[in-house]
Amino acid sequence: MANIKQQIKRNKTNEKSRLRNHAFKSSTKTAIKAVEKAVASGDKDQALSSLPLAHKKLDQGQAKGVFHKNFVARHKSYLANLINGLN
Template sequence: MANIKSAIKRIDTNETKRALNQSKKSEMRTAIKQVEKFVEANDVENAKAALKETVKKIDKVVQKGIIHRNNGERQKARLAKKVNNLGA
């Protein structure tokens, strides 16, 4: 355990940020699963609406630096492909 005051503060700060990042990442994953659930059920309208919200969440997580930009782009592309194949 750290003895220096600044090191103790860093540990607390890092723990707080880790918890926030974890919750944002979890929200994003839940949103992705929601879109995939609508795709499985062939529910085009709800899938498109959920995709729009999910893309916003993914973009926000990328902007905060929680996941890498390429990872976010890949997730969005895969979801969009699944939703677009429903309409075809």
């Protein structure tokens, strides 16, 4: 445990940030899984309606610094390829 006042404050803010990032990552994974589930069932309309939310979550994560830009690009490409494979 830190005994320096500023480090104690920093530990508190780091913990808050960690929890916020964890919740955001979880909601992003849920959005991605919704698209994957729709593709697995062969429902292209449902997949196309779930895709914008997944893209939005990924873009927000990049803007907030939760995700790296290559991570976001890779996942957006992956989801697009899944949906294009339904034709």
